[in-house]
Amino acid sequence: MADNTQILLAEKPTGKLAESHFEARQAPVPEPADGQVLVRSVLLSLDAANRAWMQGPTYKSAVNPGDVMHGYAIGEVVESRSPDWSPGDVVAGEVGWQEYAALDARTLHRCSDHRPLSHLHSLLGIAGKTAYHGLLNVPGLEAGETLVVSAAGGSVGSIVGQIGKIRGARVIGIAGGPEKCAWIVDDLGFDACIDYKNEDVSAKLAEHCPGGIDVYFDNVGGPILQSALFAMKQGGRISCCGAVSQYDGGAPASPVGIPGLLVVKRIRMEGFIVMDFADRDADAERDLSQWAKSGQLKVVEDILDGLENAPRGLIGLLAGENRGKRMIRVGPDPA
């Protein structure tokens, strides 16, 4: 059987992630044990959280040097030693950064018939569900409210802002670079977008949100969270989705004014993980599909070809170069 290309975490990064922290190797294609399934990877998801996994345990165990890099992928069953799966089944699971993985049958999820498959990572995948649940089931959003979202051009932020518009909110994005900001306004329909690399975020928030922010969807933490905290309206809500500014060697500085600002402004700050809302995933899939079908929501994907591009793809994602959901095409779609 063909060789299995794998990418390992060679060294634990302490500062910025670099290609030298990874190492590719060829290994034999594994033999599934009883109760296992051999999966061929098709589309590998790249996520800012991948970097956080290298720092230590989060909502899952840490990735350690010498491990095949962890990653969530869509793939095809090529051999099954479980009565639950057959060759040709399309599944999603913790395949890691490799072409083939032998996985416990119970850890796999069956993919729907939806095509293109890439939507199962973007619109209907973790990105879409994180945006949907993290906005509508954590802080909630009413028509007429002012929503601010950071990493607004990313996989989650691009959907959060569009849901905000669908729900009748004023939506202000925060993203890096004038071209990306223009795209967010012109193509995604946000009311405005602040270029944090070239503009004073606090001054621009004051300009675009003269009555204060009702809901801030935070993907980044750090100084942008700080600016948003000061710009919140009394009684405002913050959905804490991630802290990408702090994953890749950024100083893990907390915002000042915690808890004083929360008290004086009666702010609610709440963290969430998308899996907590699995019982409401059917709602998310129904609404997101319908919005995409009607053209109200644009699905933005950024697909790189070839597993060998995963390290530079992740490094670029952490630097904010992607637009929408970034993934790696590891192999062809199932026939």
Added chain:
Amino acid sequence: MADNTQILLAEKPTGKLAESHFEARQAPVPEPADGQVLVRSVLLSLDAANRAWMQGPTYKSAVNPGDVMHGYAIGEVVESRSPDWSPGDVVAGEVGWQEYAALDARTLHRCSDHRPLSHLHSLLGIAGKTAYHGLLNVPGLEAGETLVVSAAGGSVGSIVGQIGKIRGARVIGIAGGPEKCAWIVDDLGFDACIDYKNEDVSAKLAEHCPGGIDVYFDNVGGPILQSALFAMKQGGRISCCGAVSQYDGGAPASPVGIPGLLVVKRIRMEGFIVMDFADRDADAERDLSQWAKSGQLKVVEDILDGLENAPRGLIGLLAGENRGKRMIRVGPDPA
């Protein structure tokens, strides 16, 4: 008419508050203008928030050097130029640190017939309502949950913990000194109390809350909030009531791990101000009165005699020397 003793903020404190920051003076008893009422102060409330007011505007305007120190008091109407009030009426309002004040009639609240009057500052006043709303209407509390409360011997904390016990929670206090901690367990009925001045708060939280904290009621901010954040259970809730550790020259250090810890542990942190729940004050008054009457809730008061003791009373309160609600008796009860 008799002289009016006033205590002014003489100088804005930058570090720890000291008696030298205040100045007493005699002024004429003011003449109420049309629409005003002359109030004689009876019981002046001392609160940690008094110190925060000196730092700048909060939920009210700042106290500035040269101002009569701000303060909320219960008093008696001695002269009225408003049709709404008559001499002998018992009122509460922003009297400040002085014996007499001429106040706009519309800013006064009519006091109930409840006696002793001191209960209108403690059990049925801002302290009791802050405890009630800030626990039951912000994070909520279910029987069997683990509640941790800081400043557990203070005006608010002593009531929060007792409500927690009434609601069937396990209640762990945090307070300063072995005698106070013993009193909190033996007299107030908490399950345990951690002495933050002599014990390792993180280690003790791990010992007393092996399954993690469901609800943390935070009166202090700073390092104790930090320890609690790390000890929270997944999905835990934090009610942000105040940050007394930071009012009196403490470093305004935010806890580390914001927002990362909130995400990974799915924590909700929410600030509140008691006035936001005015529409539910009747519930609070009914329940608190009933609990006190049945003996389930002990009312703890710490009353100092004489307006001249207000500065040292507030300084001592900020150092944690009070047990329960501290107030100053400025003058005799109305006949």
